[in-house]
Amino acid sequence: MKTLLKLCVLACLLGGCLCAQNNTVVLKSAFVEKYKDRATIEATFTVDHAHKKPNLPANDGDMHVAGRAPKEVGLPMVAEVMNAAQHDEQGAVDDIHDLEGENKPVTVRGVWRFWFEHPSKSQVQFADVPVPKNTNPDHSFEIHPITIFDGKGVQTGFQEVKDFEPYDAETAFPYYESLKATVSSTGSGISISAAKAKYNYTEFKITLAGKPKELAASDEKGGYIALADINGKGDEPLATDVRMIFVPGTPPADKVKKLGKGDEMHLIGIPRINLNAVSTMATATGKTPITKKLPYEMIIVAALDKD
Numbered sequence: 001m002k003t004l005l006k007l008c009v010l011a012c013l014l015g016g017c018l019c020a021q022n023n024t025v026v027l028k029s030a031f032v033e034k035y036k037d038r039a040t041i042e043a044t045f046t047v048d049h050a051h052k053k054p055n056l057p058a059n060d061g062d063m064h065v066a067g068r069a070p071k072e073v074g075l076p077m078v079a080e081v082m083n084a085a086q087h088d089e090q091g092a093v094d095d096i097h098d099l100e101g102e103n104k105p106v107t108v109r110g111v112w113r114f115w116f117e118h119p120s121k122s123q124v125q126f127a128d129v130p131v132p133k134n135t136n137p138d139h140s141f142e143i144h145p146i147t148i149f150d151g152k153g154v155q156t157g158f159q160e161v162k163d164f165e166p167y168d169a170e171t172a173f174p175y176y177e178s179l180k181a182t183v184s185s186t187g188s189g190i191s192i193s194a195a196k197a198k199y200n201y202t203e204f205k206i207t208l209a210g211k212p213k214e215l216a217a218s219d220e221k222g223g224y225i226a227l228a229d230i231n232g233k234g235d236e237p238l239a240t241d242v243r244m245i246f247v248p249g250t251p252p253a254d255k256v257k258k259l260g261k262g263d264e265m266h267l268i269g270i271p272r273i274n275l276n277a278v279s280t281m282a283t284a285t286g287k288t289p290i291t292k293k294l295p296y297e298m299i300i301v302a303a304l305d306k307d
Contacts, residue, residue, distance in 0.1 A: 022182070022193040023119035025075070025140050029190050029282070031125060036275035039215060039223045039247045039299075040147060041112040043069035045079065047099040049135045054084035054093065060201060061085055061161040062145075065096055066132040069108075074126035075141045079108060082145035082301060083157035092149040099150075110146035111247055111299050114273040116197045125189075144270065145301060147247060158250035160302045166268050169204035173230050173238040176271055179294035185282035192278060194294055201301070203268050205231040209241060211260045215248070223248035224256055231264070243274055243297035252303040266306060269298035 035041060047067045054063040063084035069077065084093055099106055120138035147155050181194040206228035215223040224246040229237040244267075246253040256265065277295030284290070 022195055023116050023140065024122050024191060024193040025114070025119075026124040026189050026191045028074075028125050029185065029188055032190055032275050032279050032282075035112055036279050037215065037225065038217050038220055039111055039245050040109055040220065041072060041143065042107065042109040042219070043072040043143065044105045045069045045108040045143075046103060046105045047096055048101065048132050050096050050100045051135055054081070054089075057085060057161050057163040060164050063089075063093060063096070064135045066135045066137055068129050068131070070126075070129055073141060074129065075123055076120065076129055076132065076137045076139040077141045077143065078136065078139055079110060079143040079146050081149070081154055081157065083159065083161055086157065088156045089154050092146070092152045092154045095150050095152065106150045107148075108143060108146060108150070109148040110143035111245070112272075113142040113144045113270065113299065114140055114192075114275070115142070115271060116140050116194050117200065119196055144299075145247075147249060153249065155247070155249040156251075158247065158252060158301050160268060160304060164201070166201040166203040167199050169202060169230060169238055170233065172199040172202040172271075173204065175199055176296050177239055177293065179296070180291055181273075181278075181294040182289050182291045183278055183281040183285060184289040185286055190278060190282045191289075192273065197271075197294075200270055201268055202271070202298075203266075203304075204238075205264060205266050206242075206244065207231060207237075208256075208259055208261055208263050208265070212244075212246065212256050214257075220248055223253055226256060228265075243276075244269070245272075245297055245299050247299065247301075250300075252300045255303045256300075266304040267298075267300050268302035268304065269300050271296045272299055273297075 049066045063081040065079045119140045209227040212224035212226035226244045230239040232238040274295040274297040
């Protein structure tokens with residue numbers, strides 16, 4: 001209880017005393033700057049709890065893993081294998097179960113994701129992270145989806161999950177656009193406060209606003225960032241200039257690299273907080289909290305051929 005109180009006090013000092021109304025994560029500024037334009041993170045990860053079986057495809061097909069990465073992440077977290085029931089992912093699933101509860105760290109690479117889907121009222125990066133009690137501890141950070149687990153690539157899971165129905169664009173994007181966040185900075189730390197969020201997997205169509213840009217970091221070769229408008233049923237887009245994150249080594253990244261301004265794509269994506277925009281907000285506001293539209297971007301997990 002004392003630890004939670006201390007974390008809440010620190011978050012309030014950074015974030016304008018929003019602990020009572022919202023959920024707050026305090027990130028190291030250096031972490032934000034390192035990952036703000038990257039798709040993935042590599043971490044030394046300890047598997048504490050894992051689902052006995054992947055979710056049924058109709059329920060999204062993911063396999064949830066709760067664990068700890070104190071050096072690279074330093075927050076309560078989960079990692080998820082996408083399309084985990086398909087044959088190509090079985091090796092990674094078996095390895096996860098073999099390591100579960102053994103306290104043997106393993107190298108994991110995957111898409112970093114901040115989203116207030118299962119948040120705690122207050123978490124501070126690189127404070128003590130307890131061993132989770134189940135597969136879904138309170139968390140705002142995920143490695144989702146995993147791309148490589150202990151040397152085994154699972155990028156083939158980045159495709160449509162058979163029998164699963166994502167949220168439609170007309171439901172999800174007006175919601176994403178309505179979300180608010182409060183950001184402030186001390187220089188060494190950035191506080192992000194926001195309400196609990198929803199709508200994980202969403203299916204949508206985009207029109208590219210320009211040629212995709214290759215991710216700059218050397219260990220992100222083959223990944224792309226692209227700005228795009230979200231197509232609506234009418235002439236007006238549902239959202240404009242939303243960043244699309246195409247993950248290295250995945251089928252969607254292979255597809256987008258051949259496209260340019262004005263080209264359209266039919267996609268499935270997962271929202272995450274746009275740390276590039278958070279960094280810009282924090283620089284502009286300093287210690288004075290600023291509340292604006294929650295900056296988000298979409299992790300592209302499938303590119304569809306259907307119209």
